[in-house]
Amino acid sequence: LIDRGQAEHSVITTCAYCGVGCSFRAEMKGEEIVRMVPNKDGHANHGHSCVKGRFAIGYATHPDRINTPMIRQKISDPWRIVSWDEAIAHVASEFKRLQATYGKFSIGGITSSRCTNEETYLVQKLVRAGFGNNNVDTCARVCHSPTGYGLKATLGESAGTQDFDSIEQTDVVLVIGANPTDAHPVFGSQMKRRLRAGARLIVIDPRRIDLVRTPHIQADYHLKLKPGTNVAVLDTLAHVIVTEGLVNEDFVAARCEHDAFEKWRTFVAQDKYSPEAMEADTGVPAELVRRAARLYATGGNAAIYYGLGVTEHSQGSTAVMAIANLAMATGNIGREGVGVNPLRGQNNVQGSCDMGSFPHEFPGYRHVGDAKVRASFEEAWGVSLYDEPGLRIPNMFEAALDGSFKGLYIEGEDIAQSDPNTQHVTAALEALECVVVQDLFLNETAKFAHVFLPGCSFLEKDGTFTNAERRISRVRKVMEPKGRYADWEVTQLLANAMGYPMHYKHPSEIMDEIARLTPTFNGVSFDKIDQLGSIQWPCNAQHPEGTPVMHVEEFVRGKGRFMLTEYVPTSEKVNAEHPLILTTGRILSQYNVGAQTRRTANVMWHDEDRLEIHPHDAEERGIQDNDWVGIESRAGQTVLRARISERMQPGVVYTTFHFPGSGANVITTENSDWATNCPEYKVTAVQVTRVSQP
């Protein structure tokens, strides 16, 4: 974004990239954005910003935007531009035909963390009330679904426990499977300020992330574990806490279920979970684990921050529960400066999950099988609702391939690029009879679409996003929708055409309905957010101005529940054919699959994905810096340029996944979390060889 001179007016809105949720003032001259200025009154960012939120907005007006609806009969046909009326009527008629031919469960919808809360709520309402099934899912499936599962099981609420500012009271910061300085830069900077002010630091990560050693910061302990062994390391930390008498007995006695705790205590005390016994599996020296455990348990207020390096594993949900166990065992929960803090990847992952976009839950994380809850939605929505969970995204792919699932409405999600094992995903998409993509660009998924509906960038949206600290902030329209309709209006048009009436006039009316039907949102309204600046849910009669810290007097579920977290090694093994482990992550200037940031000046900083490899592994293979390398897994192969880096440990390679040509997900496997099907992006056995330029 080039600074274009004096502004005439400004609009306060919220960044649409990461889960920090920074507030910005979009300064405008007429219809043009002059500059994005971080809002000093923003509750999540206090006037700070990063290169994405501040500069990477050019995609909104990029010539690649598709602003007219398009249809084609077969995916090999050319697109035909049509009116909105024709496009909506076509989708409704196709979806009705599919349900009449193959049954009501043959269609479904996928929403995205790019959507506002109100848009997501409408998509799940369309599926549940309009389609008559629960086949709705969200891209949170592939990132933080284990957080929802693990925190609900242990603490009773599927959300982080603290606000970001709580870190100002933290004495020990434990970061596991997260890289905040790249992926959550504004909070990463706040963390660095706290560390420079004297807080101690434990990092658990296979790679030497910046936080481990950066000016004036040196991690006290870096547990450089082998990818796939999070649960083993967390269990060894618990073993030390239990066997060295570091449990906060008073807290546990007062706040946690006695029997579950005693079972857990016996479980983690087993010799097999001693750091010494686990050293060969985890690769972490036992003494380092012991010291880190002592620091976490006795160093004062200790807070755990984690990211996708925890969740995107076959034991993602187990690891989340193991983290909650540690916090409860040491009493590091329920006050400022402590807690369990998932760093959400996308701007509205938290909100997407809150709004009922999982196939088994209504808004507010209430199971579709709960008759009382279902009755409240049936009364409000005027239909009878199905009582069994619907298909998750991976189940949709399976059902498409077995012929029982035929139509899919996708709003704001590029599943063909972002989901693992691309070949499997594209085969499933090809098997569908009607794929509807509502998006900004003809993305990878749109290559398999029969209908394209223009979507809106965040600059064209009115609504709310909810960040990683449960903070609901307003997104305000800066420019009119390029394709005529706002995203929520498109969903409403589709619902009406399908025969399920919706008559909202503004997203605030959707939020009013969410508030009426969702106990944790009872007190939320656009007016109140405007008045307070932002609100952290729960916000209701008990917490009229929101809740920065949860589980203060008691856990949401009453007593905290310790869960047994058996370490089960991933089935993705290295062998002679695939001797290295590939793990993945993000870089500061780019964002996820890059659909937005690749279309901005941010490509100046990073214009390709590279394979990071340790010097020993590179030397063994005759690889020099910048050489092209072939990467082959059991699922597929791709080619990238190499970056030789001592950040890596021998035996582990790493890449980002921002550019479609890099094919990171061509090589990731179908392994997934046992509880939620979140893909195991972080562990893929590969071979790397030097190749000539592709």
Ligand code: SF4
């Ligand atoms: Fe946007 Fe996240 Fe950067 Fe804030 S830290 S400006 S929310 S990308």
